[in-house]
Amino acid sequence: MTKVYILHENDEWTKPLMAALEELNVPHEGWHLDEGIVPLDETPPEGIFYNRMSASSHSRGHRYAPELTDALINWLESHGRKVFNNLRALQLEVSKVAQYEALKKFDILVPRTTAAVGNKSLMKAAENFSTPFITKHNRAGKGLGVHRFDHIDALKSAVKTNDIEASVDGIMLLQQYIDAPDSTITRCEFVGGKFLYAVKVDTSEGFELCPAEACEIGDQFCPTDGSDRSEVKNETRPKFEIIDNFSSPLIEKYEKFLAANGITFAGIEQITDSQGRTYTYDVNTNTNYNPQAEDAAGIHGMKEVAKFLKRQLETSLV
Template identity: 60%
Template sequence: MSAKIYIIHENEEWTKPLKHELEQFNVPYEDWFLSEGNFDLSDVPPDGVFYNRMSASSHTRDHRYAPEYTAAVLSWLESHGRRVLNDSRALALEVSKVAQSSALRKHGVVTPKTIAAVGKDHLVNAADEFSEPFITKHNRAGKGLGVQLFNNQETLKGYVMSDAFEDSIDGITLLQQYIQAPDASITRCEFVGGKFLYAVRVDTSEGFELCPADACQVGDSFCPTTEEPAPKFEIIENFDHPVLANYEAFLKANGIAFAGIECIQNERGDLFTYDVNTNTNYNADAEKKAGISGMKAIAETLAQELSNLHSLQK
């Protein structure tokens, strides 16, 4: 059996654009939908290039143990020396914002003050460490899960002790310094093959559910495209910032080939980085306007990886 690209994931909607681009390049691929399954540890994996697109938000699609199963599969692949893009280390960061923050700081990236808590009482007590507004978020999240803004401990306590409180799937809730941007926006930097591709400005005035592929969805179904006076996603022309070099070093050190890294600047211009998405998606409208395609760039990178593998096997 000849080598091919294997796409590891748990969400068909997010892989359709990639499959389209791979087909345009006539690159052979196989879909590995790892919401559940089984494999024999004594088997030898097929030859190929394995692209891990497993998501931290899989449990919101009733795929509770997809990341754990994927971790087992990646361990098996890596033990046989297979080429894995966004490897097991990348997956570990995808499902833990605590791990992300620690790894980012190791590479000189500034992150907001963050406290991790397990247990409602500990979560409420941790709010004493913040003299200014703060937000909650889930440690294992995606899609803005658990993100709410609070001004003080009392309002947090009212929420945490109410029926409205939703715990993180891993039991770890974060309290994080609230960074307010003057224009209510964040910046998402996209990387392909470990290198900076482009940055997109994201309007956060309507909330924190910021995945580009989810911007115009109801559930998992895309709604019709509509014209907006101020687009939610807009690619920034000629974006440049010293932090990009730190980001690339961070990606290289952690087995991440493809990612979106989110950051925000306060009114003084200080930049804080708060999220890494190794299962990155792109906004079609913003890319069309800018004349660039993230998925096309990923497909080209995967095609080159497969070509390199074929060369090594000759």
């Protein structure tokens, strides 16, 4: 039976999509890729495939899930199967270095960033870096490795005491710290490669730079279920809020970037400093949506994803 196959490693993140597909009577099947087999001498099943692999899979005990997904997509694409968020999209998901270099090709401003392997290299790079700066992991998600430093001596002390956790791929990033005056970032959501909506994320509760990543630090806020478990709360505005009639010259650039890199579904995160400069610092090809913000705005990302997949499946049957 021809169906939609969802490639993933997190059942909780996939449940909303499964429910939306069920509602639309779309035949589907989830492939949980924490471990498994890729039968290279066999032919893949008929259908379309949606890659939702996450760069943070190792934080859930699924260290080699991206590598397995890489092998799987190679197999699928070699047999002509349509994969949404294809092999190139997966490459960008697991490497912020690759993201930044790809974004630059479309004249999209990114924060100044240096990649380093090894603590000595990290500290040497920091000697030529303006403060404040942050560290972050190249393969990240969930705010992994994000720390702010106001002086290089603070970084040296953190390295000496092993307070900076190593990146799973060995590559640590030094990045320009962007100070947003209103303590918010904006995440632009795309479905089918086209802009869907933008959501404002409140980062006032002590988070450094990353929006959807930072809001998961310490499990204080889960964007997928809307539950706030932090002790300190900002009562003046919601954590996530969809922006009415959002407009930006970056949208057209983002759409061209997505099309050129095989990305069908994504959340792209940006931050604006006190001088009005907007920096793009993260591309999430395994995007999730906040249900409370969506209910308030009357728009639902996963339902739009399901509708897109339904249309694509029907087209493949013609």
